[in-house]
Amino acid sequence: MKAMILAAGKGTRVRPITHTIPKPMIPILQKPVMEFLLELLRQHGFDQIMVNVSHLAEEIESYFRDGQRFGVQIAYSFEGNIVDGDLVGKALGSAGGLKKIQEFNPFFDDTFVVLCGDALIDLDLTTAVKLHREKGAIATIITKTVPRELVSSYGVVVTDDNGKILTFQEKPAVEEALSTEINTGIYIFEPEVIDYIPSGQEYDLGGDLFPKLVDSGLPFYAVNMDFEWVDIGKVPDYWQAIRGVLSREIKNVQIPGIEVRPGVYTGINVAANWDNIEIEGPVYIGGMTRIEDGVKIIGPSMIGPSCLICQGAVVDNSVIFEYSRLGPGARLVDKLVFGRYCVDKTGAAIDVQAAALDWLITDARHAAVQYRQEYPPQREISKLLQPE
Secondary structure (H helix, E strand, O other): OEEEEEEOOOOHHHOOHHHOOOHHHOEEOOEEHHHHHHHHHHHOOOOEEEEEEOOOHHHHHHHHOOOHHHOOEEEEEEOEEEEOOEEEEOOOHHHHHHHHHHHHOOOOOOOEEEEEOOEEEOOOHHHHHHHHHHOOOOEEEEEEEOOHHHHHHOEEEEEOOOOEEEEEEEOOOHHHOOOOEEEEEEEEEOHHHHHHOOOOOOOOHHHHHHHHHHHOOOOEEEEEOOOOEEEOOOHHHHHHHHHHHHOOOOOOOOOOOEEEEOOEEEOOOOEEOHHHOEEEOOEEEOOOOEEOOOOEEEOOEEEOOOOEEOOOOEEEOOEEOOOEEEOOOOEEEOEEEEOOEEEEOOOOEEEOOOOOOOOOEEEOOOOOOOOOOOOOOOOEHHHOOOOO
16 A cells, blocks of 8 residues: 655744744654654555655665665655755645656555654554545544644544534634644545645645635545554644653653663663662663763653763753764753754744853763853753744
């Protein structure tokens, strides 16, 4: 069976992470989110998968290649061109990318699934396809019910009593929402749906194609299902995903590594004297990371591989990416550290290098650099962090 993963977006709402990592490659405890999607597709018999790519396409292609080691077949459709010898992405929109593949050579010849590449899901795709076919649908959106107070964060789908889609509301005010069913970015299509997508232009599924299907009176349905769905479309969403995995609220993602203390998991060769470190799980620490004496770590927190957490530092409810050095006595509370950026849980970011705070957070590979010592210990970065 055939499927498509949408992976061409720039991921602007997940910056600064997506400056160097495309959204489908964002790691959930060191495993790219797209890898979880491939596992799900394979589990339900979808073994021929097209992936449209654009922003940082080479990162996705070089990791997944032809899909052989994941038990599937993968091919890529690049959206963009070459300018002065460099690849420049220009996404065609979620529907435009689908059209490009089909015009290149008709690939989608039976019922197929389209997934957004930035969510963790445990959906029963086999049942979803069965329900789609039973309704005789040309297109189906898998929806999920959320509490009414949360509808303003999502695209709302409004249906009749039989599930046929009547209209959409994009992030409506709570009092104006006509439904509590939201679009999860999981779609089931018949090949004929591609005939409604124009050629050679940017075209979106949600904003362009779906309203056209409704206006045309086509058999376009929503199927509401109960399943685990964790969107990582924004930095706060990613934050909550990591917390959810560590707290075991997200059950379809296992915490890797070995449990060295109750609720404390590590990769291999972590250098730490646990008797001299105050640590409260759930915590994950990647391999080849050094935790010096006197450090305090409070979970849920993740520290990536090859990091250095210096003496007296505090990591509290925070996410630290690989090769990060947290200086002596520094205090990191409710923060995400990615390269030269420190981000709070609302998404506000500071460039620590530009702000001359690299004595506090820097690249762990700069081991020979002499750091300034005149700053007092336990200086809390939350007092320094201001939105750009």
